Amino acid sequence: MKNIKAFIFDLDGVLTDTAEYHFMAWKRLAEEEGISFTRQDNEQLRGISRRDSLKLLLKGRRLSEEKMQELMDRKNGYYREYIKAISEKDLLPKAADLLNDLKARHYKLALASGSKNAPQVIDRLGIASFFEVIVHGGSVEKTKPAPDLFLHAAEKLGVAPQFCVVVEDAKAGIDAAKSAGMATIGIGPPERVGAADLIYPSVADIRLGDVS
Ligand code: B16
Ligand code: MG
DSSP states (O other): OOSOOEEEEOOBTTTBOTHHHHHHHHHHHHHHTTOOOOHHHHHTTTTSOHHHHHHHHTTTOOOOHHHHHHHHHHHHHHHHHHHTTOOGGGBOTTHHHHHHHHHHTTOEEEEEOSOTTHHHHHHHHTOGGGOSEEEOTTTOSSOTTSSHHHHHHHHHHTOOGGGEEEEESSHHHHHHHHHTTOEEEEESOHHHHTTSSEEESSGGGOOGGGTO
């Protein structure tokens, strides 16, 4: 990892723990539909789109497009109900310190979340002003593991992909960043983010001296 000029942050699972709210919303939907859904099943859904998440939850069951849409809307309704409770207190420990530190060191900062709800979450966390660029699930057609979202963020920042490092908690996100030709910092257990260049248990553990 050399000559890094920009940090691109994932949102869910990196800066805040909305991953738990996604789990609660999918679990509620699965129970209503009589489908078993465990915390372990939920691990497969981390970082991927709403539609791809539903397909995994359905475990091969085939439904009409209309029913798929209804299930996605219902899950999203539950999720939006849960995120109403989010406030600045839900920013994960040391996340604001890290963002301030990066700004002081003149790194460019972007946020790239696969979630179409990212604007509401960012607003509730009060973190919009940290970022020069914010892209989300509504900004590109193909989200993670496709590289599009990160490439779009880098282009808007005006920094070539090889000078960007992506901070991600999901395997799909690490794969997306690698396909984009970017350096990677994985947040979480090696079973999940083992392919990343650097791995830390949480953002609070990131040592900028390892990056530069
Ligand atoms: P939505 P991230 C991702 O956000 C979540 O990790 C993933 O669990 C979710 O399915 C996806 O956003 C889509 O979210 O249904 O709100 O559009 O981790 O890329 O910030
Ligand atoms: Mg994430």
